[in-house]
Amino acid sequence: MLKLMKYEYKKNRGVLLGLILLVAGLELYFLISYGLDKLEHMGIAAGFLVIATMVCFFMVFILGITNYQKELGSKSSYLIFMTPNSSLKIIVSKLLYILVLGCATFLLLGSLAIFDIRLVSIKANEKFGIMEIITELARGFGVNLTQIWTAVLLEVIYFVISVLSVVAIAYLAVTLSATFLQNNRFKGFISVVLFIILMLLVNWIDNHFIHSNMFAAASSDNPIVYILPPMLYNAVIVVASVFGCSALLDKAVSL
Secondary structure, eight states: OHHHHHHHHHHHHHHHHHHHHHHHHHHHHHHHHHHTTOHHHHHHHHHHHHHHHHHHHHHHHHHHHHHHHHHHHOTTGGGGGGSSSOHHHHHHHHHHHHHHHHHHHHHHHHHHHHHHHHHHHHHTTOOOOHHHHHHHHHHHHTOOHHHHHHHHHHHHHHHHHHHHHHHHHHHHHHHHHHHHOTTOTTHHHHHHHHHHHHHHHHHHHIIIIIHHHHGGGTTOSOHHHHHHHHHHHHHHHHHHHHHHHHHHHHHTOOO
C-alpha cells in the first residue's frame, strides 16, 4: 500500500512542488510587506494567499481524478494494474493518498493562516486568535464550548468524507466510461456526463431521505444526531464506489 502511495506521489511531485513554491513566494511577499509596514501590500498578499490556498486544496483532488483517468486511457500509464496488486488495493491506495495529501495540505495551510493572523494581531496591538474568537462566540450565544468543538470536529470529518465521496464517484464515472467506451474518443466528455448524473442521483437521495430527516433532529443539543446520518451516507457512497471500480476493472476493463 505504501509503495502504491509513493508511486502516486512521484507522479505529482512536480505539480506539488510548484504549488509549494507559489504559496512560499506569496508568504514571503506578505512577510516582507509586514516587516516594512506596507499595509496595502499585506492586504494584496493576504488576498492572493487565500486564492492560492483554495487552488492548492482543490488541486489535490483534481490531480487524483485526472491521473486516474490518464492511467485508464494510456497503455503505458496503467501498467500499475499489471503489478501483483488487486484492483481494490490500487483504488484504495489512490484514495488514501488523496486523503493524506489533502489533510496535510489543510494542516499546513491552516497553520500558516493562524501564524499570519497572529502577526496581524501583534501589528494591531490586539490579542486575538482562533481559540479566543470561538470562545467569545460561545459565551455570547450561551453555548457549551465542548459542544462547539464536538460539532467542529464532526463537521471537519463530515467534510473530508464528503470530498472523498465526490472523488470516489468521479473514479466510478471514469471507470464506467473506460469500461463501455474504451476506444471512443469522446469517453472523457462522457465520463464527465456520467459524473454529473451520478452526483445528481446521490444528491437527490441525500435531499429526500437523509437531510430531510435531519430537520426533525435539528432541535437536539447533540450534534452527532444530525451530522452522523449524512456522514454515514457519504461513507457508504465511498465504499460502494470503490468496490464498483474494483469489480469493473477486474471483469470489464481490458487492461
